[in-house]
Amino acid sequence: MLRHSAKQQMNVEATQTFSQQTAEYYNQLAEYYDLIYGDHVQASKQLVERASQIVLEKGKVPSKVLDVGCGNGWDIAHLGELGWNCSFYGCDLSLTMLSKARQIHDDLGVKSTLWEGDILYDNFGFGDDDLTAQFDLIIFRGNSLGHLNYEEYLTAFTNVFKMLKNGGMFLYDFRDGYKLFELNQAVEILNSQGRDETGYHLAAYFQDHGSNVRELYHLLAVLVSWNDPTQLPVTRSFPIAAHYVLPELTEKNVRDAGFASQEEITDRVGESLPTLRTFIACKS
Secondary structure (H helix, E strand, C coil), X not given: CEECCCCCCCCCHHHHHHHHHHHHHHHHHHHHHHHHCHHHHHHHHHHHHHHHHHHHHCCCCCCEEEEECCCCCHHHHHHHHCCCCCEEEEEECCHHHHHHHHHHHHHHCCCEEEEECCCCCHHHHCCCCCCCCCEEEEEECCCHHHHCCHHXXXXXXXXXXXXXXXXXXXXXXXXXHHHHHHHHHHCCEEEEEEXXXXXXXXXXXXXXXXXXXXXXXXXXXXXXXXXXXXXXXXEEXXXXXXXXXXXXXXXXXXXHCCCCEEEECHHHHCCCCCCEEEEEEECC
C-alpha cells in the first residue's frame, strides 16, 4: 500500500527548503538511482544481512519494522528476502522513490505500507493513525542524517524514540563527517561505469567540500548514457547539498532523546562504504 499524506507544517522555513531540495533531488534521480548507486545497493544488502543477525541476537524477529527515509525500499526488500515475517512500513520525502519501492516490493512479494513522510514530522506524517510505541525496530540509514540540520537531530531522534515500543531498537548509520571531509578534500571526482538493458552508463560525482567540516558540501551526480559507441551520449545532472554528520552531536542527541544505550556495530557489519559507521540504540 502506498499512502499519500499531507505534509505537516514545519516550524523553520530553512528546514522546509532543505527538505524540499532533498525531495526534489531524489524525485529526479529515482529512475536512475540503481545505475548511479548500484554499488551502494549491493553494499547495503550485505550490511543489512549482518545487522539483522545482531538484531536477532538481542531478541526475536521484530513484528513491526519501519524504515524512515526508505528511498527505493531495498532495506525492507533485503529483510523480506531474509525471511523476516513481520509488518514492514516505510516513509520517504520522495514520492517517486516510494513508487520505485512499491514496484520492487511487489516484484519480490514483500508486503509493505509506504507513505510520504519525514523523520521530523509528528507521527512521521502518517496521518490520523497514531504510530506511538508501535515498532520493534526503526531503521534510518544511507547517511540520511546528512539531510538534516544539526539543530534537528534531537527532534528526529525523539520522534524515533516515541515510535518505538519499550525494548525496541533503532538501527542507524552515517558517514563520519570528519573522515568524509578529509576524503572529499583528497578526492573530488568519483566514477563508476556499467551496462544494463538500456545501454552503457558512466556515473560521476563532483564534490565541493567547503572550507570546514560544519559547512554544507555539494554533490553533482552526473549520468552519461548511450546505446552504442556510435551514438551521441545523453547527459543528466543531479545537484544536491548535504551536511557533514558530526559523531559527537549524534551521540549526544541520541542519548538526550532518551535511549538507554547505543552501541557501534561497524566492526561487525563491515564498513561497506568509506567512512560509514553503524549503530544500534535501545529503548528500555
